[in-house]
Amino acid sequence: MIIIMKAQATDKDIEAVLTRLESGGWRTHVSKGEERTIIGVIGDERRLDQGAMSRMDGVDRVVPVLRPFKLASRDFQPEDSKISVNGHVFGGNKVIVMAGPCSVESLEQMRETAVAVREAGAHLLRGGAFKPRTSPYSFQGMGEAGLKILAQVREETGLHIVTEVMAPDQVGLVSKYADILQIGTRNMQNYALLNAVGQTNMPVLLKRGMMSTIEELLMSAEYIMSNGNHKVILCERGIRTFEKYTRNTLDINAVPVLKELTHLPVVVDPSHATGKWTLVKAASKAAVAAGADGLIIEVHPNPAEASSDGEQSLKPQRFAELMEEVRRVAAAVGRTV
Ligand code: PEP
């Protein structure tokens, strides 16, 4: 349910509506737009006397929200959410680019990559210290030693860090080093993990499950937000289809669909979506043309030697070329990079 206040409603009117709802046991979410205020109501809607609410001073109308996600929905908050990390704002005009290797492997590897991607214009550094691998025999990541490398490279280059957290009991540790907590595709419906990151104040990059619908992605965002953390950045990273030529299928539709359904920023991961470095530039440009607020791209100084995802990792020089072309596409759709 949302309560749309009249343009001329006073602060007192708004306060009275909130008091009535909260004393009745409902939770509220206030979105103050330029024109008018919208109050989102969370709780059992059947108990709410819609008629009585709509007769309160300053109330224009009461509208049921039929979709299952509430805090994440555009109905609750029509304006785009803006999430700032080190001055780079997700959900604004600028397309935010995160780049770096799949896995943290050594200080030298991270340092070399960070300097190169910063030079090419990336805004944040990615790198996994805890790796969710399909096989238990594959490289599992450096763990805390990897987080320490990330923090040192942030110190040296000024690039802030996005890195994955895989389990609720890692959230405290990873939050000590990271600037954005990444939830991987395999954990999108790990509700204990979603609740745990929801209880922090950290921005969360929530990747779409490889077999999840857009609605399921938004319900996972809702888990994080209903714990009080509204700093959720959604990430389309490709889904499983019958097509085998690429690792996944980039669901480019997800970008405009999400922009319609939610106020949360939407970024695209063209590396995991394609699985092949030769396709990453085209997928990046398509994402920006479709309205993505950012990109997260795998870059490795020596992809042939990478501990994970070498086939889809760009060499720094190729990443620099990609950035040039992405800038031109961004300009064509009225965005900067
Ligand atoms: C990654 O970012 O390296 C990763 C494991 O991504 P995903 O969870 O999308 O597979």
Ligand code: MN
């Ligand atoms: Mn990877």
